[in-house]
Amino acid sequence: MAYIEKTYGLTTIPDTNVDVLPADQELTTDIPLDTTYIDLIHLKIGSLENLRLERFTQLESINLRDNLIVRLNALKHIDPQCKLRIKELDFYDNRIKHISSHVNEFTNLEILDLSFNNIKHIKHVENLTRLENLYFVQNKISKIENLDRMTLLQNLELGGNRVETIENLDSLVSLRQLWLGQNRISRLEGLARLRNLRVLSIQSNRIEKIEGLDGLTALEELYLSNNRISKLEGLDALVNLQVLDVTSNAIAKLEGLDALTQLTDFWCSYNQVADYSNIHDALQHATSLETVYFEGNPIQLKDPTMYRTKLRLCFGDSLQKIDALYVSTGRMVGQ
Structure with a gap:
């Protein structure tokens, strides 16, 4: 620094307002x-052990999001009775590579968030039979496993991993939401027993065919964007479906939608749909349709001037939005 100052005639001005983070062990002093509850977010905490959480015997929730924690072994020091009291553990966005065996001791846990870490294997969660929400978003997980006893689980998020096969979910009879976007899944399978499922997201995978959904009669939202689907099929059992997203696939013809009478949202942007009469015929039974997306299809690209007018003629008075624009005013959604 001295050389640079001398060479270029610069002067170093000390910063008198430096924000110094306290040491880990000082963060829980007061x-x-x-x-x-413990709520210590974005504090660059590197050591769970130094927080000495065992001093707090009435804890129900631990939130240590957005830190630098690598290991969870220090959870072993928490009082056994306190472990039974804790309902939530949140270690979102840390540097955790392995799920400590001591996580399994929090048997009344209802929420576990280990998203945005470096976890490769789902393990040491077998005893968490009271879990309702489980988050593993953006890790390095390649296999769905060790969830068999979670019969109360309602929400499972595994987006942004390396999962290739949908498997080992049969016992999750209470599951209402399943998020599997941005994985390496090539086939829709292993879903037949999830009869309470309301939301299924498998965006940005390698799906080529819509299949294996016959048991999902309660499904309300299905997200299949950014896959390799060329044909709409296998949807007849989804009589309660309200939202269908097939954006950015390879669909040229709308078909197989007659049973979707409850549909309110149909998102089909960036496909190969070129026929307005096909759109009308395929969606004529969806009398409650409110929102459609068809931008990026030949019908829009070849005649953008008349595109919205012709689409409106395909649907009844229920239609409110086309491509995020209100039908009546042209205002953007949210304005």
């Missing part, structure tokens, strides 16, 4: 020992 927290009351009878607190029911």
